[in-house]
Amino acid sequence: MNERTPTGPPQPVPDVTHHVGYLVKRAQAALRAAMDKVLRAHGLTVPQYSTLELLAQRPGMSNADLARATFVTRQSGNVVLRGLQDAGLITRPATADHGRARPTHLTEEGHRRLAVVQEAVYAVEQRMVDAIPPQRLPTLLADLELLATALEE
Amino acid sequence: MNERTPTGPPQPVPDVTHHVGYLVKRAQAALRAAMDKVLRAHGLTVPQYSTLELLAQRPGMSNADLARATFVTRQSGNVVLRGLQDAGLITRPATADHGRARPTHLTEEGHRRLAVVQEAVYAVEQRMVDAIPPQRLPTLLADLELLATALEE
DNA sequence: ACTTCCATGTCAAAACTTTGACATGGGAGA
DNA sequence: TCTCCCATGTCAAAGTTTTGACATGGAAGT
Numbered sequence: 121m122n123e124r125t126p127t128g129p130p131q132p133v134p135d136v137t138h139h140v141g142y143l144v145k146r147a148q149a150a151l152r153a154a155m156d157k158v159l160r161a162h163g164l165t166v167p168q169y170s171t172l173e174l175l176a177q178r179p180g181m182s183n184a185d186l187a188r189a190t191f192v193t194r195q196s197g198n199v200v201l202r203g204l205q206d207a208g209l210i211t212r213p214a215t216a217d218h219g220r221a222r223p224t225h226l227t228e229e230g231h232r233r234l235a236v237v238q239e240a241v242y243a244v245e246q247r248m249v250d251a252i253p254p255q256r257l258p259t260l261l262a263d264l265e266l267l268a269t270a271l272e273e
Numbered sequence: 274m275n276e277r278t279p280t281g282p283p284q285p286v287p288d289v290t291h292h293v294g295y296l297v298k299r300a301q302a303a304l305r306a307a308m309d310k311v312l313r314a315h316g317l318t319v320p321q322y323s324t325l326e327l328l329a330q331r332p333g334m335s336n337a338d339l340a341r342a343t344f345v346t347r348q349s350g351n352v353v354l355r356g357l358q359d360a361g362l363i364t365r366p367a368t369a370d371h372g373r374a375r376p377t378h379l380t381e382e383g384h385r386r387l388a389v390v391q392e393a394v395y396a397v398e399q400r401m402v403d404a405i406p407p408q409r410l411p412t413l414l415a416d417l418e419l420l421a422t423a424l425e426e
Numbered sequence: 427a428c429t430t431c432c433a434t435g436t437c438a439a440a441a442c443t444t445t446g447a448c449a450t451g452g453g454a455g456a
Numbered sequence: 457t458c459t460c461c462c463a464t465g466t467c468a469a470a471g472t473t474t475t476g477a478c479a480t481g482g483a484a485g486t
Binding site for chain 1: 300307344398
Binding site: 335336337347348351369372373374375 | 433434435436437
């Protein structure tokens with residue numbers, strides 16, 4: 121074992137459940153469950169909601185853009201868009217004006233549905249924000265971004 | 274808009290990609306991709322690895338225990354265990370000694386495979402740890418746990 | 427002892443996601 | 457201009473996960 125360190129004060133052994141990776145996974149699983157729960161009441165899935173939210177802020181994103189931003193494949197993104205289109209929440213031009221990318225936009229109904237759902241979803245976000253000491257929140261956001269970029273490069 | 278605040282110094286508008294929820298999702302997606310990449314080389318999936326890791330630290334966990342700990346359903350857990358059993362990495366008694374729960378254990382081969390894979394996986398964990406200023410790491414871990422528990426209750 | 431309730435294991439079907447493949451449009455560089 | 461390369465959209469198949477349902481073993485309370 122370790123020769124230098126005498127048996128110090130009782131410290132919990134850092135098992136897997138205290139690793140960064142496990143905690144990130146756990147937080148995400150809890151988030152997913154909470155979002156699923158509130159979205160189901162409005163007949164939307166998490167990827168569908170995420171897509172609406174992104175389109176509200178950056179209208180004209182293509183399927184490939186949205187897929188990257190929601191962390192799924194283009195093929196999955198396509199399924200999501202089809203569902204939203206069938207529900208009348210988004211529109212896509214039948215023909216691409218430039219390249220193959222077809223810019224997507226929210227319909228009036230899409231904006232309305234999003235506004236309604238946002239109340240519920242933001243409440244979930246708020247539960248997270250409220251759980252963190254206010255002065256630590258900016259640091260937490262920065263650190264989460266550091267984790268992501270460290271793994272993405 | 275906001276009447277009190279005069280236009281201050283240039284601050285980035287907090288769009289969706291800066292919300293806690295989005296960043297947690299992004300970090301987890303990056304983690305998943307990184308883990309998949311290193312595990313694929315060893316012929317294991319992420320749930321399979323997670324299961325091995327948990328069993329190494331807490332031998333005798335049942336399928337239901339493992340499913341909860343790896344954030345999947347019992348049914349998915351069952352598939353994972355079947356795969357590991359077929360690969361000879363774990364053993365499950367054919368009959369339950371108490372209740373219906375069948376305690377699972379690593380085989381010798383399971384321990385060996387885990388030891389090999391751990392090197393690669395811990396390198397991924399280390400990339401995350403290295404990205405965070407050391408004095409902030411304990412706080413980050415604590416905050417991730419706060420996020421999770423806030424959503425779980 | 428009996429009933430009720432809960433957790434577990436498992437089967438089958440449905441839903442969702444990814445992998446693999448291919449065609450098309452456009453830009454970069456010879 | 458022409459060729460090569462890359463990104464996009466989409467189809468089909470495979471793989472994975474969840475939803476739903478059911479049977480069984482034990483524990484708690486009556």
